[in-house]
Amino acid sequence: MSALAAAVAAPRVAAPRRASETRAVRASRTRVAAMSPSMPVAPELPLPDFLREPFKQVTERLEEALPADAKKQVLRAQYTSAVGLRLAFFLSQGVLSSRVSGSSDIDGAAAAAAIVKAVLDPEPRARVPDADSNLGNIVRNAADGRSLSDAEAAEVSQFLEQHLTCIVNLFRDELAHLEAGAYKFPYDLNPATAPASQWNPVDVFALSRDTLSDQSNVSKRRDEKAGQELLETFAPDPERYPAYYLQNFHYQTDGWLSADSARLYDFQVETLFLGSADTMRRQVLPYVSTFVREHHAVNGGEDGAGLNVLDAASGTGRFLTFLRDNWPAANYTALELSPHYLEATRVSNKRFDEEPKTETNGTLTLVEANCECMPFPDASFDAVTNVYLFHEMPKEARRNAAREFARVLKPGGKLFFVDSAQVGDGKYLGMEKAFDQALERFPQFNHEPYYRDYSLTDLNALFGEFGLVAEDGDPTVAWVSKCCAFTKRDVDDTNTAATETATVTEVVEPVVVEDADEAAQAR
Numbered sequence: 001m002s003a004l005a006a007a008v009a010a011p012r013v014a015a016p017r018r019a020s021e022t023r024a025v026r027a028s029r030t031r032v033a034a035m036s037p038s039m040p041v042a043p044e045l046p047l048p049d050f051l052r053e054p055f056k057q058v059t060e061r062l063e064e065a066l067p068a069d070a071k072k073q074v075l076r077a078q079y080t081s082a083v084g085l086r087l088a089f090f091l092s093q094g095v096l097s098s099r100v101s102g103s104s105d106i107d108g109a110a111a112a113a114a115i116v117k118a119v120l121d122p123e124p125r126a127r128v129p130d131a132d133s134n135l136g137n138i139v140r141n142a143a144d145g146r147s148l149s150d151a152e153a154a155e156v157s158q159f160l161e162q163h164l165t166c167i168v169n170l171f172r173d174e175l176a177h178l179e180a181g182a183y184k185f186p187y188d189l190n191p192a193t194a195p196a197s198q199w200n201p202v203d204v205f206a207l208s209r210d211t212l213s214d215q216s217n218v219s220k221r222r223d224e225k226a227g228q229e230l231l232e233t234f235a236p237d238p239e240r241y242p243a244y245y246l247q248n249f250h251y252q253t254d255g256w257l258s259a260d261s262a263r264l265y266d267f268q269v270e271t272l273f274l275g276s277a278d279t280m281r282r283q284v285l286p287y288v289s290t291f292v293r294e295h296h297a298v299n300g301g302e303d304g305a306g307l308n309v310l311d312a313a314s315g316t317g318r319f320l321t322f323l324r325d326n327w328p329a330a331n332y333t334a335l336e337l338s339p340h341y342l343e344a345t346r347v348s349n350k351r352f353d354e355e356p357k358t359e360t361n362g363t364l365t366l367v368e369a370n371c372e373c374m375p376f377p378d379a380s381f382d383a384v385t386n387v388y389l390f391h392e393m394p395k396e397a398r399r400n401a402a403r404e405f406a407r408v409l410k411p412g413g414k415l416f417f418v419d420s421a422q423v424g425d426g427k428y429l430g431m432e433k434a435f436d437q438a439l440e441r442f443p444q445f446n447h448e449p450y451y452r453d454y455s456l457t458d459l460n461a462l463f464g465e466f467g468l469v470a471e472d473g474d475p476t477v478a479w480v481s482k483c484c485a486f487t488k489r490d491v492d493d494t495n496t497a498a499t500e501t502a503t504v505t506e507v508v509e510p511v512v513v514e515d516a517d518e519a520a521q522a523r
């Protein structure tokens with residue numbers, strides 16, 4: 001095992017009380033879901049047909065024969081090399097992007113030194129912030145380009161160092177889940193199963209180039225605080241696009257409404273979060289895993305068979321790919337307001353529709369609609385997933401969406417929710433001050449008009465109003481994201497007011513997209 005792998009797998013520091021409680025809750029959740037460690041899939045070799053079956057059997061036998069410890073070593077080595085590469089790649093992108101935007105000038109070497117220190121530190125400090133942790137100045141300028149004094153630069157750099165340590169800890173948490181078998185080794189971290197374009201230098205270069213070239217437009221909008229460009233092209237129409245939706249969130253070009261925006265989105269998000277966004281999303285999978293196992297324990301079947309799952313605001317469909325990779329037999333519906341992002345969902349999920357299809361493979365239905373008013377009958381889904389949407393909605397729209405999630409869920413069904421962490425959540429990571437500062441700075445830097453209000457929202461009360469009851473225990477705070485699960489109460493004990501509101505919700509005609517080209521022409 002490499003030194004890197006050993007370090008990432010090393011035991012943790014004695015964490016503050018709250019944080020260790022959180023881990024205990026997570027550990028028990030993992031135990032329920034645990035099977036055997038999730039081994040990465042072996043590469044498919046170009047073998048003649050007559051050797052394929054024997055090779056498959058040898059690989060399977062070898063895997064069975066390997067002691068659990070040896071499997072863990074293989075898993076650690078592969079995981080740490082994959083995320084190490086990913087972190088290094090997106091750190092370079094982040095540095096380039098900071099140069100293009102010409103404002104804050106990130107020193108890549110100082111940032112890399114902070115990451116290496118966090119990786120090699122057997123007692124990662126971000127859980128217990130260390131006032132003397134500064135390694136050197138990671139940035140010398142403020143976001144507005146102003147030069148920082150030495151004292152200010154040291155303070156900002158220390159803040160960044162703590163957050164970089166959190167990213168390393170996030171990967172440690174994911175590795176623990178993989179070792180416990182809570183979910184599968186992510187398909188895109190394994191060259192044997194990742195989409196070919198992810199390893200094609202020409203494709204990667206094109207994405208990187210286009211993202212960087214768009215960065216100067218993004219920076220210009222940021223400087224001019226121009227987050228409303230879309231209103232020059234689209235008029236708000238409550239039937240189609242509500243006013244809040246027609247904004248350049250993150251100052252991104254075209255907002256949500258172009259194919260270019262959808263093409264660059266994941267790359268931009270991963271650059272912003274240094275390659276950790278998918279891992280943050282996946283921290284809700286242990287909750288899903290427990291739910292699916294409990295479903296099969298009662299109803300039989302496997303791999304999600306018999307479950308109807310809605311991913312509301314699916315974006316480019318990345319989160320769905322992880323759901324489908326783990327539970328391929330469930331039937332999925334992706335709902336999105338942007339036709340371009342919905343098309344991206346279709347493309348990113350193609351692999352599951354084209355791969356050797358078995359009779360048990362579930363389906364994917366694409367629906368273009370607003371999640372404040374969804375075109376589905378009451379109680380039509382066993383689970384709803386919703387990732388990174390609520391921080392981009394005004395209060396009333398959040399309430400509408402929460403009510404809709406409750407309405408379309410069957411009694412006993414689950415809402416799996418991932419969004420930005422909120423004010424005060426730093427206590428779960430042992431760094432309240434640096435955490436709340438990050439939440440305060442984020443909307444200043446990105447166009448996020450509803451972020452502050454979201455970050456102060458009581459989610460349990462918001463969902464609770466509509467009969468969605470928070471799962472016991474603390475939420476999972478995964479660096480700057482939080483994951484939680486809610487259960488739809490049985491009809492008998494659902495709050496009457498919520499039920500009344502739900503039944504008057506108009507069910508609009510669905511736009512079920514079979515083929516994006518046809519849908520675009522029809523429009």
Ligand SMILES: C[S@@+](CC[C@H](N)C(=O)[O-])C[C@H]1O[C@@H](n2cnc3c(N)ncnc32)[C@H](O)[C@@H]1O
Pocket residue numbers: 245256281312313314315316317319335336337338341369370371372386387388389392
């Ligand atoms: C920040 S992205 C998150 C996308 C995806 N879930 C992810 O994990 O990346 C927000 C997405 O929500 C969609 N969206 C925003 N408001 C919506 C609404 N009212 N109904 C449906 N989709 C909406 C946007 O088009 C965009 O794709």
